[in-house]
Amino acid sequence: MNNPANRSIELDDICEFQVLDAVQMTVHQFAESLSHIIDAKDHCTYNHSEEVAVMAQTIGQQMGLSAKQADILHVAGHLHDIGKVGIQDSILKKRGPLTKSEFNIIKRHPEIGAQIMAPVLPFSGKNGIVKMILHHHERFDGKGYPHGLKGHEIPLGARIIAVADSLSAMLQHRPYRKAMSYEQALDELIACTDTQFDPKVVDAFFGVREIIWDYLGSLHKREGAA
Numbered sequence: 001m002n003n004p005a006n007r008s009i010e011l012d013d014i015c016e017f018q019v020l021d022a023v024q025m026t027v028h029q030f031a032e033s034l035s036h037i038i039d040a041k042d043h044c045t046y047n048h049s050e051e052v053a054v055m056a057q058t059i060g061q062q063m064g065l066s067a068k069q070a071d072i073l074h075v076a077g078h079l080h081d082i083g084k085v086g087i088q089d090s091i092l093k094k095r096g097p098l099t100k101s102e103f104n105i106i107k108r109h110p111e112i113g114a115q116i117m118a119p120v121l122p123f124s125g126k127n128g129i130v131k132m133i134l135h136h137h138e139r140f141d142g143k144g145y146p147h148g149l150k151g152h153e154i155p156l157g158a159r160i161i162a163v164a165d166s167l168s169a170m171l172q173h174r175p176y177r178k179a180m181s182y183e184q185a186l187d188e189l190i191a192c193t194d195t196q197f198d199p200k201v202v203d204a205f206f207g208v209r210e211i212i213w214d215y216l217g218s219l220h221k222r223e224g225a226a
């Protein structure tokens with residue numbers, strides 16, 4: 001899979017930013033700490049950004065991204081919902097269905113997140129982290145938001161995060177619904193392929209489904225031990 005001859009041109013869309021290892025580590029730790037702001041605001045999504053970071057990185061590796069590109073996806077996974085800091089708690093934490101106008105307010109979080117991260121120049125490259133944050137709620141059929149991008153108009157990193165984000169959300173309890181089992185969530189991913197999700201990303205996920213299952217198991221074991 002990682003044979004350069006098999007790499008599609010699209011994979012090169014995620015430009016690698018060149019930083020020294022120690023700085024790169026700090027960027028990751030800083031992204032992790034920023035994601036705790038969302039956890040502190042909305043504790044029911046605790047662990048969500050960590051799960052999205054690891055799952056997106058694993059799927060990216062399976063698709064043939066370089067280690068550096070997959071690391072960038074990991075950082076983007078931590079930050080994908082950072083724009084929720086700009087959404088009022090009464091809407092973010094509402095237990096029950098949102099009204100249309102409340103949902104329209106929630107839908108602003110990708111743009112708010114992109115604005116928050118825009119000053120970080122290495123994140124602002126072509127199809128870089130800012131674009132992944134901005135487009136993580138686009139759908140493959142063009143019915144997502146904020147821009148209604150379709151298919152390969154959506155940056156690859158955002159298409160990968162969309163799958164990891166939905167999977168993590170389906171597996172976690174929410175005030176208004178119970179968590180799905182892994183099998184139920186996988187059935188849902190298949191049902192939404194081509195409409196919500198890029199089939200190539202879903203295919204790559206199924207290549208690493210056991211690895212991701214083991215990761216989720218170890219994460220929850222650690223939590224139980226804490």
Ligand SMILES: [Fe+2]
Pocket residue numbers: 028032050053074078
């Ligand atoms: Fe991390």
Ligand SMILES: [Fe+2]
Pocket residue numbers: 080081109136137
């Ligand atoms: Fe989101």
